[in-house]
Amino acid sequence: MEITVGDSVPVRASSSRSLITRIIQSKESAIFLALIIIMGVIYSVAPKFMSTSNLFLVSRQVSFVAIVAFGELFVILTGGIDLSVGSIMALAGMVSAYAMSTGHSIPMAVAAGLIIGSAMGAVNGGLISYVLIPPFIVTLGMLSLASGLVLGLTKGWPITNIPPAFLPVASGAFLGLPIPVWIAGGLAIIAHVALTYTAFGRRTFAIGGNEQATFLSGINVKKIKFMLYVISALAASIAGIILVARFNSAQADTGKGWELDAIAAAVIGGTSLAGGSGSILGVVIGACIMGAIKNGLVLMRVSSYWQTAVIGIIIVLAAGLDRLKAKRS
Amino acid sequence: MEYLFEMRGINKSFPGVRALNNVDLAVKPGEVVGLLGENGAGKSTLMKVLAGVYKHEAGTVEWQGSPVKFHTIQDANKAGISLIFQELNNCPNLNPLDNLFLGRERFLKGSPFLNYPAQRAKALELFEYLGIQVDLDQSIGMMSTAIQQMIEIAKALLTDVKLLIMDEPTSSLSNKETAMLFKVIRELKAKGISIIFISHKLNEVFEITDRVVVLRDGENAGEIDPKVDSMDRLISLMVGRELSTLFTRRQNDNLGEEVFRVEGISGPPMVKEVSFNLKKGEILGVAGLIGAGRTEMARMIIGADPKVRGKVFIDGQQVKIKSPADAVKAGIAYLPEDRKHQALILPMSVRENLTMAIHGLVMRLGMFISAGKENAVTDSYIATLGIKVSDREQIVNNLSGGNQQKVVIAKWLATKPRILILDEPTRGIDVAAKAEVHRMISGLADQGVSIILISSELPEVLALSDRILVMHEGRVKAILNGADASQETIMSAALVAEAEEVVA
Numbered sequence: 001m002e003i004t005v006g007d008s009v010p011v012r013a014s015s016s017r018s019l020i021t022r023i024i025q026s027k028e029s030a031i032f033l034a035l036i037i038i039m040g041v042i043y044s045v046a047p048k049f050m051s052t053s054n055l056f057l058v059s060r061q062v063s064f065v066a067i068v069a070f071g072e073l074f075v076i077l078t079g080g081i082d083l084s085v086g087s088i089m090a091l092a093g094m095v096s097a098y099a100m101s102t103g104h105s106i107p108m109a110v111a112a113g114l115i116i117g118s119a120m121g122a123v124n125g126g127l128i129s130y131v132l133i134p135p136f137i138v139t140l141g142m143l144s145l146a147s148g149l150v151l152g153l154t155k156g157w158p159i160t161n162i163p164p165a166f167l168p169v170a171s172g173a174f175l176g177l178p179i180p181v182w183i184a185g186g187l188a189i190i191a192h193v194a195l196t197y198t199a200f201g202r203r204t205f206a207i208g209g210n211e212q213a214t215f216l217s218g219i220n221v222k223k224i225k226f227m228l229y230v231i232s233a234l235a236a237s238i239a240g241i242i243l244v245a246r247f248n249s250a251q252a253d254t255g256k257g258w259e260l261d262a263i264a265a266a267v268i269g270g271t272s273l274a275g276g277s278g279s280i281l282g283v284v285i286g287a288c289i290m291g292a293i294k295n296g297l298v299l300m301r302v303s304s305y306w307q308t309a310v311i312g313i314i315i316v317l318a319a320g321l322d323r324l325k326a327k328r329s
Numbered sequence: 330m331e332y333l334f335e336m337r338g339i340n341k342s343f344p345g346v347r348a349l350n351n352v353d354l355a356v357k358p359g360e361v362v363g364l365l366g367e368n369g370a371g372k373s374t375l376m377k378v379l380a381g382v383y384k385h386e387a388g389t390v391e392w393q394g395s396p397v398k399f400h401t402i403q404d405a406n407k408a409g410i411s412l413i414f415q416e417l418n419n420c421p422n423l424n425p426l427d428n429l430f431l432g433r434e435r436f437l438k439g440s441p442f443l444n445y446p447a448q449r450a451k452a453l454e455l456f457e458y459l460g461i462q463v464d465l466d467q468s469i470g471m472m473s474t475a476i477q478q479m480i481e482i483a484k485a486l487l488t489d490v491k492l493l494i495m496d497e498p499t500s501s502l503s504n505k506e507t508a509m510l511f512k513v514i515r516e517l518k519a520k521g522i523s524i525i526f527i528s529h530k531l532n533e534v535f536e537i538t539d540r541v542v543v544l545r546d547g548e549n550a551g552e553i554d555p556k557v558d559s560m561d562r563l564i565s566l567m568v569g570r571e572l573s574t575l576f577t578r579r580q581n582d583n584l585g586e587e588v589f590r591v592e593g594i595s596g597p598p599m600v601k602e603v604s605f606n607l608k609k610g611e612i613l614g615v616a617g618l619i620g621a622g623r624t625e626m627a628r629m630i631i632g633a634d635p636k637v638r639g640k641v642f643i644d645g646q647q648v649k650i651k652s653p654a655d656a657v658k659a660g661i662a663y664l665p666e667d668r669k670h671q672a673l674i675l676p677m678s679v680r681e682n683l684t685m686a687i688h689g690l691v692m693r694l695g696m697f698i699s700a701g702k703e704n705a706v707t708d709s710y711i712a713t714l715g716i717k718v719s720d721r722e723q724i725v726n727n728l729s730g731g732n733q734q735k736v737v738i739a740k741w742l743a744t745k746p747r748i749l750i751l752d753e754p755t756r757g758i759d760v761a762a763k764a765e766v767h768r769m770i771s772g773l774a775d776q777g778v779s780i781i782l783i784s785s786e787l788p789e790v791l792a793l794s795d796r797i798l799v800m801h802e803g804r805v806k807a808i809l810n811g812a813d814a815s816q817e818t819i820m821s822a823a824l825v826a827e828a829e830e831v832v833a
Contacts, residue, residue, distance in 0.1 A: 197697050197698060198696045198697050198698065199688040199689075199692060199696060199697075199698055200696065202681065202688065202698060203688070205674075205677070206674050206677065206681075206685060209674035209675065209676050209677055210670070210671075210673065210674040210675065212670060212671050213665075213670070213671050213672050213673055213674055213685075214674065214685070215633070215653060216631075216633060216653050216663065216665055216671055216672070217653065217657075217685040217686040217740070218652075218653045218654040218656065218657030218658075218686050218744075219653075219654065219685070219686075219688075220652070220654055276674075276676055277676065
């Protein structure tokens with residue numbers, strides 16, 4: 001049978017188009033342009049922004065947020081939300097630091113932090129998928145529970161005595177780039193491949209697009225959603241453990257407010273909170289925009305009190321632009 | 330002024346569908362008019378035109394002798410039209426008072442504060458008039474449907490209502506509650522309020538109405554005087570459609586072995602003790618009114634909803650199906666009735682939708698989706714089903730209804746099902762696409778796929794089915810041989826049971 005060509009225009013790029021057209025038409029091009037402009041503006045006001053030493057610091061800071069945001073993205077893609085990532089960061093870091101300070105090997109200590117953090121994610125996922133409590137409530141509870149655990153167990157005191165061998169994980173560099181950037185880059189590639197090329201990723205997007213249709217397609221929606229919250233917690237735990245190296249200690253208040261930074265990075269990166277659309281590349285750019293603005297404000301000697309206000313405006317602006325774009329197309 | 334309103338020559342189309350064609354309807358003050366027709370005959374569309382929800386393309390509406398055009402439902406409300414919908418339009422979290430006065434609140438003089446004593450007094454007066462006891466402090470969602478409906482009527486009475494349109498008002502009422510409603514209808518009638526009563530329950534229609542207007546395929550099919558005419562005449566008016574334009578399938582004479590059987594599937598309140606079997610290459614039509622439990626039965630079979638009792642057998646072996654994933658594994662495919670909400674992922678491409686149920690078949694290394702395999706499957710179904718797309722990456726949201734439905738069919742055919750359950754497979758698609766889908770269904774049966782065809786379109790069921798199962802209030806009412814069945818026999822099986830439950 002002959003395939004008749006309809007007159008409606010496909011929204012997504014087809015493979016027949018040139019690479020350049022695809023780049024320009026991609027969802028991320030607009031925010032990438034925004035990032036370039038923001039960096040240009042900051043550079044013109046504070047030339048120090050582009051100095052090697054400053055970029056080194058900024059990129060490292062961006063990496064931490066990006067890692068947490070990658071995990072958050074998986075959850076948001078299904079229309080969920082994970083408010084507990086900040087607390088889980090603190091808990092995982094605290095567990096690892098405690099293990100290291102009590103003489104356990106570094107790999108053992110890292111594994112312990114990752115397992116405990118992921119277990120918290122499993123609790124989130126189980127309650128959301130199988131007990132059907134809304135994600136907002138479950139993860140709000142976990143936010144409080146995990147940070148309470150940290151404060152209760154440490155009585156608010158930091159854990160020090162971190163073995164010096166662990167510190168390069170945050171402070172070291174390889175080929176001129178900070179180690180956390182390499183870690184974030186590796187995770188970005190894994191996450192991107194998982195979302196784009198695996199059945200798991202396809203199903204994650206599908207749940208966000210239409211959960212009922214996905215379920216009726218014979219896909220185990222509950223299991224996937226459960227796993228997503230574990231992934232989110234795992235990503236947060238990784239960031240939390242690297243931060244121990246960064247501060248040479250585990251602080252009880254580590255990760256406070258990071259859930260908002262992670263969600264903001266995702267939203268600025270074009271992720272729809274309703275689920276179904278978003279990308280790792282977008283999240284990377286979103287995290288960079290936030291990092292650049294925060295750093296730029298510091299360099300421009302704007303009080304840190306104003307930073308949060310600016311970030312707030314940027315989030316709403318990004319979501320608003322996305323809305324406009326969606327309306328036009 | 331003889332008529333309260335007169336609608337003359339009303340035309341209304343939706344993309345691909347002529348919903349109303351030259352329809353007339355006139356109602357006198359104080360008259361109770363039944364509006365009947367099969368599902369999709371145009372009853373609701375006509376009422377929505379009258380109430381200003383839809384704009385008609387041709388025809389005139391006269392209200393109390395002068396031409397009008399209601400642009401919104403609020404316009405119609407102001408003129409004195411109130412609709413009481415099948416799904417109640419209230420806020421279940423609020424109490425009766427708040428619901429009653431929502432949007433027409435009474436305030437303390439010159440203030441923004443609600444005048445609760447006045448509202449309460451007025452409400453009590455209305456409820457007393459309607460003869461009901463209502464707890465004013467309980468949220469309305471906790472109350473019975475009958476009471477909620479009465480509160481809707483009270484809401485209408487708050488305004489200067491001249492015409493009440495009731496769409497299936499008794500569908501979830503007990504006999505006693507129905508009797509209560511009819512008493513109220515008679516009182517309203519005596520006050521000169523006109524009522525349009527839409528119902529599938531024929532005996533109730535005969536009891537309460539002065540006159541019955543029958544629509545069929547968006548046209549006037551005729552009128553009935555319930556005091557004179559018989560119920561059979563009404564049924565024949567409702568279904569008297571010509572079959573000639575439809576695809577007709579030659580019945581399969583040599584059906585194979587039984588491949589599928591369900592025994593006593595139950596999931597109250599919608600499905601009760603449903604049993605039937607299905608042979609290889611057979612098409613089993615499932616007819617019944619909306620709410621007869623057909624979709625619910627299908628969802629229980631595929632494990633989308635839990636069943637309380639009942640067994641499912643494939644090739645004589647009992648299978649445990651606890652989720653749609655189990656059903657797909659067992660070779661059962663279910664094409665849901667609501668394409669956009671249950672079958673398609675609208676923002677995704679044709680390719681992504683088409684392979685949604687067969688990730689296992691297009692996988693590489695146990696986790697990666699192979700673009701090559703995926704493209705090949707997609708292209709082959711686009712070609713064989715003649716799906717009109719610009720390319721396989723087109724977003725399904727941008728396709729026509731008929732092509733969207735073909736994508737859904739392709740998605741399920743790709744699972745190579747042995748048992749295919751189709752739930753309203755031609756709803757909302759145009760005539761040409763309908764015929765294509767019919768041909769496709771027939772072709773699948775010829776290839777040995779066993780098909781359960783749930784459809785509210787009797788001509789479709791008749792044209793395609795080897796046997797026809799008629800459901801009524803969750804039960805199997807009859808299983809008819811396709812060759813012997815007619816619209817009349819199906820409709821009387823689907824409808825007439827209510828005649829036995831005498832309304833007090």
